[in-house]
Amino acid sequence: MARYEQVQGTVALITLTNPPVNALSAAVRLGITETVTRALRDPEVKSMVICGENGVFCGGADIREFAKPMSGPPLVPMIAAIEEGEKPVVAAIEGAAFGGGLELALGCHYRIAHSKARVGLPEVTLGLLPAAGGTQRLPRLIGLAPALDLITTGRHVTAQEALKLGIVDQVTDQSALDLAIQFAQQVVGQPLLPRKLSTRQTPCPPDVDGLLEETMAQVKQRARGAMAPIACVQAVRAAATLPYQAGMQKEQELMATLFHSSQARAMQYCFFAQRAVGRWSLSSGAHSGNSKPRPVSKVAVIGLGTMGRGITVALVKAGMSVLAVETNKKQLEIGKQMVSAMLKHDAQKRNATPRLDLLHFTIDLLELKNTDLIIEAVFEDMALKKQVFKELSSVCKADAFLCTNTSGLDVDELAAVTKRPELVVGMHFFAPAHVMKLLEVVHGSRSSPEAVATAMHLGKRLGKVSVLVGNCAGFVGNRMLKPYLEQANFLLEEGATPELVDGALEEFGFPMGVFKMSDLSGLDVGWRIRKEAGLTGPNVDPRDPPRRRQGRRYSPLPDLVCEQGRLGQKNGRGWYLYDKPGGRVATPDPSIHKFLEEYRIKHGISPRQIDRQEVVERCLFALINEGFRSLDDGIAAGPEDIDMIYVFGYGWPRHRGGPMFYAGMVGLPRVLTRLEHYRQAHPEVPHLEPSPLLRRLVASGSPPINKWRDFLQRPHSQL
Numbered sequence: 001m002a003r004y005e006q007v008q009g010t011v012a013l014i015t016l017t018n019p020p021v022n023a024l025s026a027a028v029r030l031g032i033t034e035t036v037t038r039a040l041r042d043p044e045v046k047s048m049v050i051c052g053e054n055g056v057f058c059g060g061a062d063i064r065e066f067a068k069p070m071s072g073p074p075l076v077p078m079i080a081a082i083e084e085g086e087k088p089v090v091a092a093i094e095g096a097a098f099g100g101g102l103e104l105a106l107g108c109h110y111r112i113a114h115s116k117a118r119v120g121l122p123e124v125t126l127g128l129l130p131a132a133g134g135t136q137r138l139p140r141l142i143g144l145a146p147a148l149d150l151i152t153t154g155r156h157v158t159a160q161e162a163l164k165l166g167i168v169d170q171v172t173d174q175s176a177l178d179l180a181i182q183f184a185q186q187v188v189g190q191p192l193l194p195r196k197l198s199t200r201q202t203p204c205p206p207d208v209d210g211l212l213e214e215t216m217a218q219v220k221q222r223a224r225g226a227m228a229p230i231a232c233v234q235a236v237r238a239a240a241t242l243p244y245q246a247g248m249q250k251e252q253e254l255m256a257t258l259f260h261s262s263q264a265r266a267m268q269y270c271f272f273a274q275r276a277v278g279r280w281s282l283s284s285g286a287h288s289g290n291s292k293p294r295p296v297s298k299v300a301v302i303g304l305g306t307m308g309r310g311i312t313v314a315l316v317k318a319g320m321s322v323l324a325v326e327t328n329k330k331q332l333e334i335g336k337q338m339v340s341a342m343l344k345h346d347a348q349k350r351n352a353t354p355r356l357d358l359l360h361f362t363i364d365l366l367e368l369k370n371t372d373l374i375i376e377a378v379f380e381d382m383a384l385k386k387q388v389f390k391e392l393s394s395v396c397k398a399d400a401f402l403c404t405n406t407s408g409l410d411v412d413e414l415a416a417v418t419k420r421p422e423l424v425v426g427m428h429f430f431a432p433a434h435v436m437k438l439l440e441v442v443h444g445s446r447s448s449p450e451a452v453a454t455a456m457h458l459g460k461r462l463g464k465v466s467v468l469v470g471n472c473a474g475f476v477g478n479r480m481l482k483p484y485l486e487q488a489n490f491l492l493e494e495g496a497t498p499e500l501v502d503g504a505l506e507e508f509g510f511p512m513g514v515f516k517m518s519d520l521s522g523l524d525v526g527w528r529i530r531k532e533a534g535l536t537g538p539n540v541d542p543r544d545p546p547r548r549r550q551g552r553r554y555s556p557l558p559d560l561v562c563e564q565g566r567l568g569q570k571n572g573r574g575w576y577l578y579d580k581p582g583g584r585v586a587t588p589d590p591s592i593h594k595f596l597e598e599y600r601i602k603h604g605i606s607p608r609q610i611d612r613q614e615v616v617e618r619c620l621f622a623l624i625n626e627g628f629r630s631l632d633d634g635i636a637a638g639p640e641d642i643d644m645i646y647v648f649g650y651g652w653p654r655h656r657g658g659p660m661f662y663a664g665m666v667g668l669p670r671v672l673t674r675l676e677h678y679r680q681a682h683p684e685v686p687h688l689e690p691s692p693l694l695r696r697l698v699a700s701g702s703p704p705i706n707k708w709r710d711f712l713q714r715p716h717s718q719l
């Protein structure tokens with residue numbers, strides 16, 4: 001797994017050969033150990049170059065091995081042997097050098113990178129820390145502050161930035177390997193000691209303690225309960241305050257705690273799940289391996305509201321030509337100003353030029369005749385969307401794909417008004433669409449594999465995690481959100497406050513609780529949907545008691561809050577009070593507390609003491625329960641799809657792996673028992689009735705998550 005050659009007479013070339021990313025499996029580590037030993041012993045060899053096959057240096061430790069018993073030579077002594085050897089070693093970095101891959105390169109005495117290469121220590125995103133000396137060598141090389149940044153965020157660094165930071169010694173547009181071989185010959189005989197990072201002092205600012213304290217405070221706030229970023233700061237602190245060997249000891253101790261943690265398991269599950277959801281399949285037998293996307297170069301976006309603007313920005317940033325359509329000149333001008341400002345702002349942050357040349361604006365649908373793919377983002381109104389789809393079907397070229405960004409309307413109903421239902425799919429972006437990484441691609445009953453493949457591929461081009469889902473009200477994400485929101489409202493009725501509920505959910509790891517999130521989205525959005533569904537407003541069945549609708553318990557609290565003119569952040573008053581309209585700082589509002597008290601008195605409810613555990617269980621187990629139903633209905637293909645939807649679209653903390661993974665961690669029998677308990681206490685809430693799939697899984701001994709698919713009633717039936 002490591003090839004050995006002698007080149008240019010005196011250079012030993014060691015090539016890592018473990019496709020696709022040359023991960024440091026046991027066999028690769030053995031290969032490196034043996035070849036380095038051979039090169040050090042061979043008197044003809046004066047220097048060495050280490051590179052990776054197929055244009056990738058190394059993707060780091062083999063993550064798949066983490067779940068198995070350790071075998072093969074460990075990384076730390078292997079890298080130490082390279083650094084301690086008395087022959088210069090040059091790392092030729094092409095493609096990527098991540099995690100253990102960069103740590104291996106840091107053990108080498110010199111690093112040459114190709115201009116397109118990227119380096120980084122992303123272990124923190126896997127719930128770990130760089131434990132092959134990365135936390136000790138990188139600070140010694142580039143200084144305390146930049147090392148803290150790189151290691152606690154795990155961000156990828158371009159070759160140019162790596163050169164600026166001093167991580168690499170040279171960058172080339174030509175072959176990094178050729179330059180490294182040349183370089184390896186030139187440095188023979190030069191003193192090696194200064195190149196051995198373990199012998200250096202970490203460059204530190206005068207107030208080391210101040211920097212470390214400040215970083216720790218920031219990291220804790222960002223971490224939302226994740227342990228790894230905190231351990232990263234502790235390990236890097238050791239590089240600034242302890243001798244190298246003691247620092248290495250600290251690194252190992254901290255890693256030992258993280259390595260077996262449930263958080264690390266959750267984050268590594270996310271790593272593979274993110275890749276697995278790209279491999280979609282349909283009940284027809286079509287799948288990502290046998291269905292080709294059609295090339296798309298010209299895209300149109302219909303409607304430049306909140307979503308249309310974000311989608312347009314995302315498309316332009318991906319280098320695509322976009323025709324943006326509005327209803328009238330005034331709306332078009334507003335949209336144009338906003339999109340241009342967003343692109344300029346984004347370009348400024350990246351020190352780049354905004355690609356305004358890719359943008360075209362029109363109010364004339366006839367201009368769409370050459371467009372390859374259209375994304376509709378007009379108001380959430382079925383009649384309007386049908387009218388738009390009918391027009392699109394007649395003006396666009398016959399093979400153009402027609403996509404809708406609807407949050408939950410029936411994609412089949414829209415497809416039915418067109419002459420090409422097979423080319424209609426949902427592309428459900430999340431707000432803000434140029435920032436959020438999730439894209440739900442909705443497969444209608446007549447969508448062709450080519451349409452699915454094209455939408456999934458377009459999502460990938462936009463840097464999104466595309467997840468294929470079936471067509472039902474709310475698809476997967478919003479369908480599961482419904483019982484979650486419902487439970488939160490019930491908890492308010494029963495005695496909780498918005499800040500108690502939000503506090504519990506934020507402590508769990510969400511960036512914001514359900515009421516803050518609703519204030520941010522605008523409370524009128526849900527109000528409008530509930531009015532249309534006949535849950536509030538003039539269409540309510542007059543025979544329904546105030547807290548019952550359509551045969552089940554209903555909380556009118558959100559409707560009453562809207563009726564008071566409290567629409568959320570946009571007008572400065574919602575479940576919380578804001579400093580100003582559009583303000584972001586939420587403060588608890590005594591008038592909301594008073595309103596809740598009066599509501600309870602009016603409806604004869606005696607408030608109870610509600611604890612955080614109940615909040616988490618009622619809100620999240622209800623959501624998870626709906627996840628099991630979505631799986632059993634064939635709306636979601638597998639638990640990984642649901643988990644990626646929640647991690648990338650709804651702020652589910654990655655270190656808890658997603659709702660379905662979390663259910664497995666809590667234990668399916670416990671989730672079932674608690675749902676049964678709450679269902680008994682609230683018999684009028686059908687969402688709390690445990691799903692048949694959950695019952696089947698528990699009855700079968702609660703198999704691990706990767707076996708759940710075997711228990712589905714109708715796998716993929718809606719896909």
Ligand SMILES: CCCCCCC[C@H](O)CC(=O)SCCNC(=O)CCNC(=O)[C@H](O)C(C)(C)COP(=O)([O-])OP(=O)([O-])OC[C@H]1O[C@@H](n2cnc3c(N)ncnc32)[C@H](O)[C@@H]1OP(=O)([O-])[O-]
Nearest residue numbers: 023059060061062063064096098099100122130131132275
């Ligand atoms: C006590 C024990 C002490 C241990 C010491 C630890 C030392 C160290 O600090 C820990 C680490 O290095 S932690 C590691 C730190 N390193 C990282 O976090 C880097 C992780 N990797 C990446 O970020 C990306 O893969 C690249 C950017 C490298 C390539 O991107 P791209 O070109 O878009 O390709 P792609 O689609 O992403 O991947 C292609 C296939 O390769 C697979 N695979 C990839 N890396 C793997 C790995 N390390 N392993 C296994 N497999 C890995 C991937 O799953 C996929 O296969 P699938 O069957 O389809 O699932």
Ligand SMILES: NC(=O)c1ccc[n+]([C@@H]2O[C@H](COP(=O)([O-])OP(=O)(O)OC[C@H]3O[C@@H](n4cnc5c(N)ncnc54)[C@H](O)[C@@H]3O)[C@@H](O)[C@H]2O)c1
Nearest residue numbers: 303304305306307308325326327377378379380406407431
């Ligand atoms: N806002 C969100 O968080 C969110 C998230 C995901 C999906 N969605 C969905 O995206 C769609 C758009 O939502 P939004 O929040 O951007 O709405 P919005 O009200 O902000 O914008 C809708 C825009 O469509 C324009 N429009 C209306 N009819 C049109 C027509 N015939 N031709 C061209 N333009 C027309 C309007 O002028 C307006 O600018 C909806 O289906 C919504 O459910 C919204």
